[in-house]
Amino acid sequence: MSSEWTAAEMPDLSGSRVVVTGANSGLGFEATKAFARKGAHVVMACRSRERGREAMRGVRDEVPAASLTLGELDLADLDSVRAFAETFDEEFGALDVLCNNAGVMAIPRRETEQGYExxxxxxHLGHFALTGLLFDALRESSGESRVVTQSSGVHENGEMDFDDIDGEDGYDEWEAYAQSKLSNLLFAYELQRRLDSGGIDEVTSVGCHPGYAATNLQRRGPEMSGSKLRLAAMRVANAVVAQSAEMGSLPMLYAATADDVEGGDYVGPTGLMGMRGYPGKVESSDLSHDEDDARRLWDLSEDRTGVAFER
Known part of the structure; x- marks a missing residue:
């Protein structure tokens, strides 16, 4: 693969079905355009139907022939995750690429509809449930299907606090974010191990991270906490350090389509300190490969979501 891989090198995806969570903005929006340009039918999984419809118009402004479906998905509500998966199964039946992309970052403590941090x-939990509920559809793909889970370089600061996973005894917004991003990789790698042990070679699980990309993600935490200083600092950092959302989407696109990607790979920018540059295979933290933590997280996730992966 070229050291300067771009979305133009993606293969023809005509006839394939792709789900992108958080497709209405940032990395998800850019990835949706790239998938659509290559002929894929993209299901744009968005929390807000209004913002989703606006994003669909934006995609079609740049890709007039884009084949798109809008799906309502609130990852903070497991009932919404189930409803989305049921609707997808009814309409499509088979899935070629699942991009677990949506997320929140460093926000004041809030709880999901089911009472989790x-x-x-x-x-993590919303995407774990979504992947499990769409697992049969992934296995129904006519070729290899891929689950691409978006992590972050911040996962390197993360530790799993299973005694206080919800931050009830003490909450730090950045520690909680790092834990959630570490969870993404523990899940991605454990999923691949379970696929391997089950002899399921038609599904591949890959992790990725975007580096430091300028998106709305950085803005929400400061806005929710009312910190004008943090908001100003984020704006400066986005302007000076960050790469574009289009560049930030490349690791996810590479992980989803490049022919040299294997199960358990981790893809990210290969430039300045892993924050910028073209995508390639990179290394994640030692803790992300902790198989005991991965199994413990998997069991906890099944218990909380009520979703068990069929083998």
Missing amino acids: MQFGVN
Whole structure:
């Protein structure tokens, strides 16, 4: 693969079905355009139907022939996750690529509809449930299907606090975010191990991260906490350090389509400190490969979501 891989190198995706969570803005919006340009039918999974419809218009402004479906998905509500998966199964039956992309970052403590800490609930539990509920559809793909789970370089600061996973005894917004992003990789790698042990070679699980990309993600935490200083700092950092959302989407697109990607790979920018640059295979933290933590997280996730992966 080229050291300067771009979305133009993606293969023809005509006839394939792709789900992108958080498709209405940022990385998800850019990825949706790229998938659509290559002929895929993209299901844009968005929490807000209004913002989703606006994003669909934006995609079609740039890709007039885009084949799109809008799906309502609130990852903070497991009932919504189930409803989305049921609707997808009814309409499509088979799935070629699932991009677990949506997320929240460093927000004040909030809880999901089922009472779990919001960052862990949205970033990990919602996507764990979604993947499990769409697992049969992934296996119905006519070729290899891929589950691409979006993590972050911040996962390197993360530790799993199973004694206080919801931050009830002490909450730090950045520690909670790092834990949720570490959870993403523990899940991605454990899923691949379970696929391997079950002899399921038609589904591949891959992790990725976007580096530092300028999106709305950085703005929400400061806005929710009412911190004008943090908001100003984020704006400066986005302007000076960050790469574009289009560049930030490349690791996810590479993980989803490049022919040299294997199960258990981790894809991210290969430039300045992993924050910028073209995508390639990179290394994640030692803790992300902790198989005991991964199994413990898997059991906890099944218990909380009520979703068990069929083998």
